[in-house]
Amino acid sequence: MIPPSLIPLPIAPEVAKRVDALELPFSRHGVDPYGIDKKELAKFFTLLRFLYERYFDIECVGIHNVPGRGRAMLVGNHSGGVALDGLMVIASAFLEMQTPRLAQGMAEKFLQKVPFLANFSNRLGQFTGLPEHCIRLLEDDRLLMVFPEGARGTAKLYRDRDSLVQFGTGFVRLALRTATPIVPVAFVGGGEAIPTVANLYGLGKFLGVPYVPITPYGVALPLPVRLKILYGEPVMLEGDASDTDEVIARHVALIKGKLAELIAQGRALREGQITAEEVKLS
Amino acid sequence: MKVMVTGVAGHMGRLVAYMLLEQGHEVIGLDRRAWYHPPDGIRVFQADIRKRPAEDVFRTQQPDAVIHMATVTHLTHRSEDRYRINLKGTQAFFEHCHRYGVKRAIFVGRHTFYGAAPDSPLYHTESEPPMAVHTFPELSDLVAADLYAGATLWRHPEIDTSVLRCCYTLGPLRQGTLAAFLRGPRVPTVLGFDPLFQFIHERDAARAIVLALSKGLRGVYNVAGPPPVPLSVVIRETGRSNLPIPEPLFRAALGRFGLPDLPRGALEHVKYPIVIDGTEFAEATGFTAQFDEDATLRAYRDA
Numbered sequence: 001m002i003p004p005s006l007i008p009l010p011i012a013p014e015v016a017k018r019v020d021a022l023e024l025p026f027s028r029h030g031v032d033p034y035g036i037d038k039k040e041l042a043k044f045f046t047l048l049r050f051l052y053e054r055y056f057d058i059e060c061v062g063i064h065n066v067p068g069r070g071r072a073m074l075v076g077n078h079s080g081g082v083a084l085d086g087l088m089v090i091a092s093a094f095l096e097m098q099t100p101r102l103a104q105g106m107a108e109k110f111l112q113k114v115p116f117l118a119n120f121s122n123r124l125g126q127f128t129g130l131p132e133h134c135i136r137l138l139e140d141d142r143l144l145m146v147f148p149e150g151a152r153g154t155a156k157l158y159r160d161r162d163s164l165v166q167f168g169t170g171f172v173r174l175a176l177r178t179a180t181p182i183v184p185v186a187f188v189g190g191g192e193a194i195p196t197v198a199n200l201y202g203l204g205k206f207l208g209v210p211y212v213p214i215t216p217y218g219v220a221l222p223l224p225v226r227l228k229i230l231y232g233e234p235v236m237l238e239g240d241a242s243d244t245d246e247v248i249a250r251h252v253a254l255i256k257g258k259l260a261e262l263i264a265q266g267r268a269l270r271e272g273q274i275t276a277e278e279v280k281l282s
Numbered sequence: 283m284k285v286m287v288t289g290v291a292g293h294m295g296r297l298v299a300y301m302l303l304e305q306g307h308e309v310i311g312l313d314r315r316a317w318y319h320p321p322d323g324i325r326v327f328q329a330d331i332r333k334r335p336a337e338d339v340f341r342t343q344q345p346d347a348v349i350h351m352a353t354v355t356h357l358t359h360r361s362e363d364r365y366r367i368n369l370k371g372t373q374a375f376f377e378h379c380h381r382y383g384v385k386r387a388i389f390v391g392r393h394t395f396y397g398a399a400p401d402s403p404l405y406h407t408e409s410e411p412p413m414a415v416h417t418f419p420e421l422s423d424l425v426a427a428d429l430y431a432g433a434t435l436w437r438h439p440e441i442d443t444s445v446l447r448c449c450y451t452l453g454p455l456r457q458g459t460l461a462a463f464l465r466g467p468r469v470p471t472v473l474g475f476d477p478l479f480q481f482i483h484e485r486d487a488a489r490a491i492v493l494a495l496s497k498g499l500r501g502v503y504n505v506a507g508p509p510p511v512p513l514s515v516v517i518r519e520t521g522r523s524n525l526p527i528p529e530p531l532f533r534a535a536l537g538r539f540g541l542p543d544l545p546r547g548a549l550e551h552v553k554y555p556i557v558i559d560g561t562e563f564a565e566a567t568g569f570t571a572q573f574d575e576d577a578t579l580r581a582y583r584d585a
Contacts, residue, residue, distance in 0.1 A: 033509045035478045112400035115474025132403035
């Protein structure tokens with residue numbers, strides 16, 4: 001990925017207006033205390049808006065379930081060999097919400113080691129997935145985006161595209177600790193956009209990334225397909241962050257179940273079996 | 283109060299001494315370097331903190347409070363001497379404090395204690411361990427001195443000891459790690475990396491030290507200034523030009539072509555941020571920086 005600061009990307013005026021509407025504490029330099037850069041955001045979202053509105057055929061259901069302000073945690077499924085799911089969820093929170101919000105993902109550690117990519121992700125508020133970052137951002141009432149499947153999830157092959165692999169449990173403990181509502185987000189169609197047939201782990205190791213996904217046409221460039229994003233109703237978990245693993249596992253299973261239901265409905269919606277009005281988000 | 287400042291002949295030491303004097307304290311200075319014409323009210327003793335004459339100053343002058351600023355960095359000392367000054371000097375300092383009835387002691391440390399790494403969090407809190415030992419071996423003596431100073435709280439609980447981990451200072455004195463890095467017209471950066479840099483105006487840093495002293499603070503505190511800004515902004519706002527160098531060539535280029543000479547470990551500190559959370563210090567003392575990031579950068583540029 002090329003950092004927007006190095007290429008003269010245009011800024012759409014409507015996007016700039018929405019960036020201004022973000023409720024983040026920007027300084028006079030247009031930088032927030034975490035180094036999120038207004039100008040870079042505007043360039044990035046101009047590009048993302050093109051992908052979101054023109055390139056893909058995206059339908060977003062239930063955006064009203066994302067709180068307009070205050071802390072919240074978007075918990076999504078991975079779908080598609082690269083971070084397409086994350087990018088589109090970020091785009092939908094920015095473009096579809098009445099007052100735009102910046103979803104801040106918890107990125108893989110390797111990202112920080114890759115020149116440009118590290119800088120690029122930091123300026124856009126996408127930080128390494130550390131518990132310290134998670135707690136600090138939530139206590140600052142930010143919108144956090146996590147994918148509990150982690151890199152195991154992005155490595156899903158085409159045939160497993162709507163499945164959920166093992167969830168990490170950290171997100172539940174962090175949500176309990178910071179009293180944060182969890183909003184399940186299903187992303188359907190990523191498997192069709194990037195139909196991964198194999199992952200090259202050896203080449204990935206050589207390049208310093210977890211793996212390199214391979215599609216029938218070679219590289220993992222996404223195809224312009226239909227994508228569905230479904231936001232479920234917020235779930236406020238009750239309990240203690242230091243509960244035993246068994247208790248936490250039940251919370252995780254609850255969220256995972258809600259997500260699986262949303263994915264199934266998203267799949268039905270994508271196949272034309274139901275309409276957007278018939279989707280049950282609770 | 284009778285206050286002694288070690289390392290008083292240094293630029294920050296002088297600033298702190300002047301500020302103490304302004305507040306009506308009786309000020310004594312200790313340094314192995316000379317301060318030829320100190321103002322009236324500041325008595326300077328020229329002695330090495332590790333040596334006998336320094337102990338005599340503690341015995342004869344009996345200060346109520348002391349501020350330890352006699353630590354050196356890789357910028358001034360490259361030899362083993364640095365380890366002896368920083369470690370033996372800090373040990374001697376606290377032993378004298380204990381023996382001669384000092385009531386308040388302040389160790390002025392550095393925020394680089396936390397180290398910079400790809401997986402280190404933004405906004406370090408005081409309870410975090412020192413990763414700098416791993417990422418930047420040249421800092422290990424300062425890290426050890428910091429930890430030793432903190433241990434005074436249980437070793438000599440009768441002394442109100444505080445350890446201040448202060449971010450980079452910047453301002454008209456143009457002294458210190460960041461100031462030295464920005465000295466030339468071209469500042470080398472690692473291509474593809476632009477970490478957040480955190481700095482505080484040197485007058486604010488001195489104020490924070492004096493404030494900690496007057497409050498009799500106990501414990502370990504981060505002293506942060508205004509919010510951090512990307513290194514590229516620091517370079518631009520100080521009128522320098524940014525020279526991005528691909529990482530494999532970075533080490534070879536340092537010390538040549540008019541670029542600053544940095545030790546090996548410093549590479550991580552140019553690639554990754556060290557940002558500290560100063561909330562606890564602000565809550566304990568009511569400290570807020572008077573100079574914001576722009577005023578601080580301007581003060582450095584225009585000096």
